[in-house]
Amino acid sequence: MIKKLRGSILILTAIMIVILTGCVSKTTTANEKKGKNENLTVNIGIQQSLGPLLIAKEKGWFEEEFAKVGVKVNWTVFQSGPPHFEAMAANRLDFGAVGNSPVVAGQAANIEFKEIANVSDGLKGNAILVPGNSPIQTLKDLKGKKIAVAKGSSGFNLLYRALEKTGLKPNDVKIIQLQPDEAQPAFETGAVDAWSIWEPFVSLQTLKKNARVLADGKSLNVYSPGFLIARTEFTKEHPDLVVRFLKVFEKAHLFEKENRNKAIQLYADAKKIDKDVISKVLENNESLNLPTSEEIIKAQQDTADFQYSLKAITKKIDTSKVVDNSYIKQALQELKEEQNK
Structure with a gap:
């Protein structure tokens, strides 16, 4: 009887050790993430365009989400796409949203970045x-x-x-x-x-x-697609933060899609532009948040080949080389799983 009791106590003790070890492990993992990100600031570029990036900025969603892992957020306003790449080359920018031509020029200039999502087709933008x-x-x-x-x-x-x-x-x-x-x-x-x-x-x-x-x-019949871009070194060092960034962007994208009137009001307040203008902008340039398709890659290749023929860029490039759909696919899959829980 005593042997059985001792055996039961040993089993219970072992179970408790496993449970406690698991709890400590989870806590340690969370703390390790915060420790790893200590003093880390994510630098995000934004233009004057209307879109999910502005919604997330106005609502403070990036700050809120990145704070969970001990990361701060810094915003830089740009007048157009090309300066984003100058900032990335100097390691002063981690994320941005730009159009098709700046991406081509950035790649031709050997700047290290990745297209992490396609956010518009740009046909009427x-x-x-x-x-x-x-x-x-x-x-x-x-x-x-x-x-x-x-x-x-x-x-x-x-x-x-x-x-x-x-x-x-x-x-x-x-x-x-x-x-x-x-x-x-x-x-x-x-x-x-x-x-x-x-x-x-x-x-x-x-x-x-x-x-x-x-x-x-x-x-x-000329595509002018828009993309989310990320600095290559940042994607290698912080792949989890790239996915986190895209999940916040998707939250803002869905807000614009499902709450059109509220989104229009937010844009009107932020940019001091009449709501009828904003409504037309959203009609002309629908927001997306998708992996970059073969069709868009081909359109980008056409742009690159054309710019090379003009000598606007000085070498031929393969535009598929900067596309990395792994992060957006993971972000959308995680959001789907979270929704189904």
């Missing part, structure tokens, strides 16, 4: 604008005219593709390289004749400033 009373009626009428565009941006690629399709050469027009904050007053005052730009500027100008869309990606 970029356009070439002219004033409502302009005599310019067709793309051919741009010959000899002054056109504002941000160098290396998605608007830059759209403009050059439009000229090619029309039979014009870049030196047939006067290209004025201006960032959006400089191009907007130049366009509105007539200092330039046309402007190749993206949303929300397209809808703002057409709805509020009587501008006309001369051509867009849809009319030209």
